[in-house]
Amino acid sequence: MHKLIALSFLTILYTNTSFAALPESSLRPGGIAIIPLTDQVKHVSYEDHRVLITEENNKKYAVVGIPLSTPIGTINIKVDQEIIPLDIQSYPYAEQHIKLKDQHFVEPSSDQLARYKTEAQEQNLIYTSFSQSKWKTLPQFITPTQGKFTNSFGRKRFFNNEERAPHSGLDIPAPIGQKVIVPADGTVVGIGHYFFNGNTILIDHGQGLISMFCHLSQIEVHKGQVVKQGEEIGKVGKTGRVTGPHLHWGMSLNDARVDPQLFLAPKK
Numbered sequence: 001m002h003k004l005i006a007l008s009f010l011t012i013l014y015t016n017t018s019f020a021a022l023p024e025s026s027l028r029p030g031g032i033a034i035i036p037l038t039d040q041v042k043h044v045s046y047e048d049h050r051v052l053i054t055e056e057n058n059k060k061y062a063v064v065g066i067p068l069s070t071p072i073g074t075i076n077i078k079v080d081q082e083i084i085p086l087d088i089q090s091y092p093y094a095e096q097h098i099k100l101k102d103q104h105f106v107e108p109s110s111d112q113l114a115r116y117k118t119e120a121q122e123q124n125l126i127y128t129s130f131s132q133s134k135w136k137t138l139p140q141f142i143t144p145t146q147g148k149f150t151n152s153f154g155r156k157r158f159f160n161n162e163e164r165a166p167h168s169g170l171d172i173p174a175p176i177g178q179k180v181i182v183p184a185d186g187t188v189v190g191i192g193h194y195f196f197n198g199n200t201i202l203i204d205h206g207q208g209l210i211s212m213f214c215h216l217s218q219i220e221v222h223k224g225q226v227v228k229q230g231e232e233i234g235k236v237g238k239t240g241r242v243t244g245p246h247l248h249w250g251m252s253l254n255d256a257r258v259d260p261q262l263f264l265a266p267k268k
């Protein structure tokens, strides 16, 4: 009887608190590691990038982004002066072969490459930034636009049979003009009209957690604007290198592009 009471109490505790706001842990390239910390811990880093620290029910956790390029095996997280080894497992990401008619996108000209390099530097500067968070507990994210999506994150891509970087975001197919909303509070830190990504918005959620929205037909915010969860920021489009209208939603944590689905509440 006591056991039963204890169990149901735990269930209530689990569903009624904000515990679900911790992203889902998934030890794979493109995944996330959750490390419980003692109160005294001040600084966590991975490959010289400072790592996000959040509090849930008065307990501290480090939330570490694992880059898509991470080889299978052990990675080391530095927790103050201590090294925590983590075992990274393989994951069956899909393969996608795309035929592109516009050869410019397959073999960009030197001008286009120079443009892309400048744009990539601009985005990397944002990904490697680390701002103070306004939250103590990492907020729960919501989907930025409506639409049925499959597991497109991490897909190995071949354009006209040439292997390219794996897909670093989640594609949500949606009609041009459908509204895109803010998945969690933050500050607009970047607006771009990029060669590959098209019209793009980058939002800083604090502590190196950055979200990215690409291929937009319209941008309705400006750099420096503070945005709230649920607020409209733009419209779905097909700008940049795309085969059809959709929203590309990227999430970056300690400069690692991670699976955005890990930030969403588990499906019931």
Ligand SMILES: [Zn+2]
Residues within 6 Å of the ligand: 167, 169, 170, 171, 247, 248, 249
């Ligand atoms: Zn995409």
